[in-house]
Amino acid sequence: MADVHQVIFYPVGNGDTTQIVLSAGRRVLFDFCHRDKSEEDDTPEIDLxxxxxADLKEADRDYFDVVAFTHADLDHIQGSTEFFELQHAKKYQGEGRIKIRELWVPAAMLLEEADNDHQTEEYVLLRQEARYRLLEGKGILVFSKPQALADWLEPLLKARGESTSARDHLFIDAGTIVPGFSLPDDGVEFFCHSPFIKHCDDGDIIRNRASLIFNVRFHADGEYYDYLEVGDATWEEIEDIVCTxxxxxxxxxxxWDLYNIPHHCSYLALNEEGQKGDKETEPKPLVKELLLQGKKDAYIVSCSKPIPDVKDSYEQVQPPHxxxxxxxxxxxxxxxxxxxLVTMEEPNAKKPEPIVFEIASGGVTWKRSTSIGAPAIIVSKPPRAG
Incomplete structure (x- = not known):
């Protein structure tokens, strides 16, 4: 049977939710943003x-193999603690909740002591869940191990009669392959670009700077394709990643064949504050180098509200820009x-639908919506294997 993987981007407004469905059936969800208003009939955001x-029921599942929260901003976690089963307390279990076999989080998510404006109940619950899973030693991977996290964890391990290194296998460093997936067995591997230890050891934690960032490499019938899954990184993190x-x-x-750009098409992923430009943002040198790494027939996806080319858009303060x-x-x-492509524009801004890519030997295929009479697919030519 031919290998066919999917990457699905959901229209949730200025927010992120992306699902990877592998040829053999395993599923990885990046972020979760459910807007309560989406349950009404007259809003464009999808009822996530x-x-x-419905996706899981069709696959006869009640779980995701992995749920990865790139960082703890509300537009990446909203509604998650009502949707997923949380292991740390019985009150968050059962009742049709979706299970998480393995949780992926940046170290910042276990450490952050946000101010009251950002210390949402959902964040606190997810922090408790991540801490619980780490202490229990199962169902979690934590990306980077700053000293502050070691200082929190090691006394608790000693109190349990365990060695201070007993959880080391659950920490993943930048610049390494994430265990649990492989190109021969799953047709995919996840290479961690970020976060770096310095994102938590340099003082105050800034969520966007400590986001999870991956190169996701797919294998399909002898060909290789690369997807950049990026949280709300700024230009500084991108330059760090390119340099490192x-x-x-x-x-x-x-x-990259497919690039999920940072922070809902914010110019701050390209250049510093105040450098938006009148008509176009000039990218920093190493950000420009990353953009030029796009392969022939590549796609860029902006998980954001529509970005019309009209006069008012050029004065927009908040992203998208x-x-x-x-x-x-x-x-x-x-x-x-x-x-x-913009998630809230396809096939139209009134009723957007998930943007679906299939990755197979024929290339990266954008499955166009048939609801507007468009061609069903657009196929890219396969690049050289390797």
Whole structure:
């Protein structure tokens, strides 16, 4: 049977939820953003809870193999503690809740002591869940191990009569392959680009800077394809990643056939504050280098509200920013890429639907919605294997 993997982007407004469905059936969910208003009939945002439960029911499942929260901002976790089963307390179990076989979180999610405006109940519950799983030693991977986390964990392990290194296998460093998936067995591997230890050891934790960032490499019938899954990183993290990856001679991990751009098409993923540009944002040098790593026929996806090219858009303070879109489109054209897609624009802004890509030997395929009479698919040409 031919290998066919899927990457699905859900229209949740300025928020992130992406699902990877592997050819053999395993499922990885990145982030979760359910808007209560989406349960009404007259809103464009998708009813994420209903959609995901329907997906799982069709697959005869009540769980995800992995749920990864890139960071703890509300637009990446909203509604999650009502949807998922949490192991740390019985009150969050049963009643149709969806199980998480393995939770992936940045170290910051266990350490962060946010101010009251950001210390949402959902964040606190997810922090409790992550701490519980880590202490129990199962069902979790934590990305980076800063000293502050070791200082919290080691006395608790000693109190349990365990060695201070008993959980070391659950910590994943930047620049390494995540265990549990492999190209031969699953047709995928996850290479961790970030976070770095410094994101928690340099003082105050800034969520966006400590986000999970991955190169996801797919294998399909002898061909290889690369997907960049990026949290709300700023230009500084992107430049760090490019610099560090090249230093360690992992340049191939910067290439991409599919790029989920940071922070809902914010110009701050391209350049510093105040440098949005009048018509287009000029990217920092190493950010530009990453954009030029796009392969022929590549796609860029912005998980965001619509980004119309109208006068008012150029004065927009909050993302998405039309100036950033113009930049991404320019560099996508330069690498002979295919299309810049916005989750809240496809097939139209009134009733957007999930953007679905299939990854197979024929290339990266965007499955166009048939609801507007468009061609069913657009297929890219396969790149050289390797």
């Amino acid at each position: 809870k209903t959609q995901l439960k 990856t090249r230093y360690h001679k992992n340049d191939d991990r910067l290439a 039309i100036q950033a879109r113009k930049t991404y489109e320019r560099y996508l054209k330069e690498v002979d890429g295919r299309k810049f």
